[in-house]
Amino acid sequence: MKIGIIGYGNVGGTLGRRWAEIGHDVTFGVRDKTSPKVTELLNKITTTANATDIDSAMEQSDIIVLATPWDAVKDILSKNDFITNKIIIDCTNPLSNTNGLTIGTTSSGGEKVSMWADGAKVVKAFNSTGSKNMDNPKYGDDKAVMFVCGEDKEAKDITIKLIEELGFDSVDAGGIIASRWLEPLAMLWINLAYKQGMGQNIAFKLMKR
Numbered sequence: 471m472k473i474g475i476i477g478y479g480n481v482g483g484t485l486g487r488r489w490a491e492i493g494h495d496v497t498f499g500v501r502d503k504t505s506p507k508v509t510e511l512l513n514k515i516t517t518t519a520n521a522t523d524i525d526s527a528m529e530q531s532d533i534i535v536l537a538t539p540w541d542a543v544k545d546i547l548s549k550n551d552f553i554t555n556k557i558i559i560d561c562t563n564p565l566s567n568t569n570g571l572t573i574g575t576t577s578s579g580g581e582k583v584s585m586w587a588d589g590a591k592v593v594k595a596f597n598s599t600g601s602k603n604m605d606n607p608k609y610g611d612d613k614a615v616m617f618v619c620g621e622d623k624e625a626k627d628i629t630i631k632l633i634e635e636l637g638f639d640s641v642d643a644g645g646i647i648a649s650r651w652l653e654p655l656a657m658l659w660i661n662l663a664y665k666q667g668m669g670q671n672i673a674f675k676l677m678k679r
C-alpha cells in the first residue's frame with residue numbers, strides 16, 4: 471500500500487519504519503527534508519522509505535497517517551484537495567498542556583478530524599497505546615490490543631489489516647463516535663505508564679468468552 475506518514479516522531483517514525491520493513495511503500499511527509507532527524511530515521515529503516523514535503527506525501531499516498539501534535543492537525547487537513555476519498559488514519563490525541571484532553575466526552579479529536587477532512591475516510595487507530603507497543607506488540611504469547619473506529623467499513627478493514635500486520639490484536643469499536651472513549655483510554659495508558667510508574671512496556675488486552 472502507498473502510505474504517507476505525517477509526523478515522523480515516536481508514533482509516525484515507528485509505524486512508518488515497521489510498515490516499510492514489511493514491504494509497504496512508505497513516504498514521510500516532513501517540514502524539513504534536510505533535518506538530521508529525517509536522515510537518521512531513513513537510515514534506520516532496513517528497507518526503503520522516502521521523505522518529501524507534506525503536500526506531496528499526502529498527494530501520492532492512498533493512506534495518510536496523522537501522527538503530529540494535535541495542534542498541527544487542522545492546518546494539515548486544510549489541504550483538502552489531496553485527501554478526497556483517501557483513508558486517513560488518525561493516531562493523534564487532543565492533549566492539553568495540563569496533561570488532559572482538550573475535547574471531552576461530547577465530542578472527540580476523531581470526530582473533529584472527520585469534519586475537517588471532509589471527503590476522506592477517517593479511521594481512528596494507534597492512539598490508545600504507547601509507541602513502544604507499536605514497535606513490538608507481543609507480550610509472550612499474548613498480543614496487545616489495538617482499538618479502531620470509523621464510519622467506512624472498507625477503510626476500517628484496510629486499517630485492521632495494517633494493524634494486524636504489525637502483530638496487534640484488533641478490535642473494531644464502532645463508528646467514529648467511539649473516539650470519545652478511545653481518547654480517554656490513551657489518557658489511562660499515559661497515566662499508568664508515567665504517573666503510576668509502570669513504564670512503557672504495558673498494554674491493554676480485551677478478553678472474550
Ligand SMILES: NC(=O)c1ccc[n+]([C@@H]2O[C@H](COP(=O)([O-])OP(=O)(O)OC[C@H]3O[C@@H](n4cnc5c(N)ncnc54)[C@H](OP(=O)(O)O)[C@@H]3O)[C@@H](O)[C@H]2O)c1
Pocket residue numbers: 476477478479480481482500501502505507524536537538539540542546561562563564565596597598599600601602656
Ligand atoms: N508517543 C506515543 O506513545 C503516542 C501514542 C499514541 C498516540 N500519540 C499521539 O500521536 C501524535 C504524535 O505523537 P509523538 O509522540 O509521535 O510526537 P513526536 O515524537 O513529538 O513527533 C511529532 C512529529 O510531528 C511533526 N510535527 C510537529 N508539528 C508539526 C506541524 N505543524 N506540521 C507537520 N509536522 C509537525 C514533528 O516533526 P518536526 O521535526 O518537523 O517538528 C515530529 O515528526 C500526538 O498527537 C500524540 O498525542 C502518541
